[in-house]
Amino acid sequence: MTNRKQRRRELNEAVRNARRQDRPAADSSSTVASLFACGMQFAQAGRISDATGIFRRILEIAPGHVGSLFQMGVFAHRAGDNATAEPFFLRAVATDPKSVAAHFNLGRSQLSLRKYEEALGSFCRVLDLDPALAEASVCLALALQGMDRNDEAASALRQAIAVRPGYAEAHMNLGNLLKEQGKLSDAERHARRAIALAPGLATAHRNLAVILQDQGLADGAIKSFEAASRLAPNWPDPHSGLLFCLNYDARRTAEAIAAEHLRRGKLWTGTPRAPDNFADHDRAPDRRLRIGYVSGDFHRHPVGIFMSRILESHDPAQVESFAYSTGLARIPSRNSCGGPRNIGAQSATCRTAKSRPRSETTALIFWSICRVTSPRTGSQCSAGASRPYRSLIWAMFPPRDSRPWIMS
Numbered sequence: 001m002t003n004r005k006q007r008r009r010e011l012n013e014a015v016r017n018a019r020r021q022d023r024p025a026a027d028s029s030s031t032v033a034s035l036f037a038c039g040m041q042f043a044q045a046g047r048i049s050d051a052t053g054i055f056r057r058i059l060e061i062a063p064g065h066v067g068s069l070f071q072m073g074v075f076a077h078r079a080g081d082n083a084t085a086e087p088f089f090l091r092a093v094a095t096d097p098k099s100v101a102a103h104f105n106l107g108r109s110q111l112s113l114r115k116y117e118e119a120l121g122s123f124c125r126v127l128d129l130d131p132a133l134a135e136a137s138v139c140l141a142l143a144l145q146g147m148d149r150n151d152e153a154a155s156a157l158r159q160a161i162a163v164r165p166g167y168a169e170a171h172m173n174l175g176n177l178l179k180e181q182g183k184l185s186d187a188e189r190h191a192r193r194a195i196a197l198a199p200g201l202a203t204a205h206r207n208l209a210v211i212l213q214d215q216g217l218a219d220g221a222i223k224s225f226e227a228a229s230r231l232a233p234n235w236p237d238p239h240s241g242l243l244f245c246l247n248y249d250a251r252r253t254a255e256a257i258a259a260e261h262l263r264r265g266k267l268w269t270g271t272p273r274a275p276d277n278f279a280d281h282d283r284a285p286d287r288r289l290r291i292g293y294v295s296g297d298f299h300r301h302p303v304g305i306f307m308s309r310i311l312e313s314h315d316p317a318q319v320e321s322f323a324y325s326t327g328l329a330r331i332p333s334r335n336s337c338g339g340p341r342n343i344g345a346q347s348a349t350c351r352t353a354k355s356r357p358r359s360e361t362t363a364l365i366f367w368s369i370c371r372v373t374s375p376r377t378g379s380q381c382s383a384g385a386s387r388p389y390r391s392l393i394w395a396m397f398p399p400r401d402s403r404p405w406i407m408s
Contacts, residue, residue, distance in 0.1 A: 032062050039071070048075055064095040070102055073109070082109040100129045107139055116146035134164040138173060145177065153177055168198035172207055179211050187211050202232035209241060218248040239264050292322040 039054035052075060055068040062068075073088035089106035093099060107122030123140040126133060137160035144153035154177050160170040175190035191208040198204060209224030222245050228238035243264060246257045291314070297303040307323070314321055 032058055032065060035061075036065070036067055039068070043071060051075075064091070066092050066096045066099060066102065069095070070099070070105070073102075073105060077105060077109055077112075082112040085109040086113065098129060100126055100133070103129070104133070104136060104139075107136075107143070111139060111142055111146075114146060116143045119143040120147070132163050134160040134167050134170060137163065138167075138170050141173060141177070150177060150181060154181075166197055168194045168201055168204065171197065172201070172204045175211065176207055179207075179214065184211060184215050188215070200231060202228045202235060202238070205231065206238045206241065209238070209245070213241075213245055213248070216248075218245060221245050222249060233267075236268065239267070288318055288320045290320045290322065292324055294324045296325065298323055298325050 035054050035058050039051045039058070042048075042051035042054065052072070055071050058065050058068040059072075069088045069092040073085045073092065076082070076085035076088065086106065086109045089102055089109060092102040093106055096102060103122050103126045107119045107126065110116075110119035110122060120140065120143040123136050123143060126136040127140065130136070137156045141153040141156040141160070144150070144156060154174060157170050157174040157177065160167055161174070164170070171190045172194035175187045175194065178184075178187035178190065188208065188211050191204060191211055194201065194204040195208060205224050205228035209221045209228065212218075212224060213221035222242060225238045225242035225245060228235070229242060232238065243257075243261055246252055246260060293307060293310075295303055295307070298307065311321055311323075
């Protein structure tokens with residue numbers, strides 16, 4: 001409370017000092033200039049709330065003040081509130097149509113809001129004003145990709161590289177785009193160039209891993225996933241990608257893959273334990289066991305196909321199954337990809353994870369290494385030429401004890 005009062009006193013004193021310079025009441029230019037300088041000092045010191053207060057006061061005096069409009073937009077954009085940021089930037093560019101920074105940040109906000117056509121116009125305007133701004137070409141490519149104009153997006157990225165050959169992000173994004181177009185050799189070349197330019201860029205290592213994996217180069221993909229996870233240990237994507245890619249390493253046993261799943265899982269979840277409300281559970285030995293499976297891949301994905309076989313194996317008299325989707329709003333009852341029946345057609349109750357209260361879904365997490373038999377051919381589904389596919393499955397359930405379960 002004391003610090004808040006001190007900040008308020010400093011803000012009011014800064015405002016009073018600025019207003020003392022405002023001799024003619026009709027002329028507010030000196031007041032605005034003093035206030036803006038004070039607001040920028042607060043902003044540079046990281047005191048965003050104080051700076052916001054000053055910029056709002058400026059806009060009360062001069063509603064078209066470009067600097068204040070721009071800063072208010074920047075603050076909102078950094079806070080992730082792009083719906084608030086966009087109107088500030090629109091007012092800024094209306095007042096100063098030649099402001100490259102205002103047009104650029106307007107485009108970024110529109111891009112975040114997925115207003116791809118509006119963002120395209122903003123970035124085109126930026127490039128009209130400053131054709132050498134490579135960042136604008138990269139953002140222009142993102143807007144074009146959002147509109148499925150991928151060939152034009154690739155041209156925009158090549159333009160960014162032509163302007164700035166050492167721009168790692170441009171090489172990285174072009175590599176991703178080429179991968180989506182199936183041009184894996186060119187994609188790999190640009191991904192490696194991005195890493196050479198920015199060795200500490202975790203996203204570039206992760207993207208190279210995916211490209212190598214798509215080419216069947218498991219060893220290189222695993223090394224790249226490991227590099228990305230070291231550079232960004234709190235980013236789950238490279239950890240997940242690495243665990244998936246281990247299935248393609250013929251030298252690793254099922255036990256070694258399971259151990260790696262558990263090791264990396266503990267980095268995120270800690271040691272599994274019984275939920276806090278465990279004492280409230282019915283411990284009657286003859287009651288049905290309730291099992292909840294959680295995934296964003298229950299439909300149109302191998303996990304959904306494999307899970308259907310697991311659910312079929314549960315005896316409804318002994319097991320009550322739940323499937324919680326973290327992705328789709330609903331789980332379709334038919335697999336349109338032509339595989340076996342989807343989870344929605346099984347005996348599980350299907351819900352979205354967001355629809356369940358946290359207290360009801362608190363439970364242990366276990367990893368399941370499954371060898372699955374194809375319902376069509378009777379043969380084992382294979383990830384490689386001679387080995388069974390192993391699928392990572394996350395599941396939640398109210399257990400009878402606190403030990404993690406591993407199914408094989």
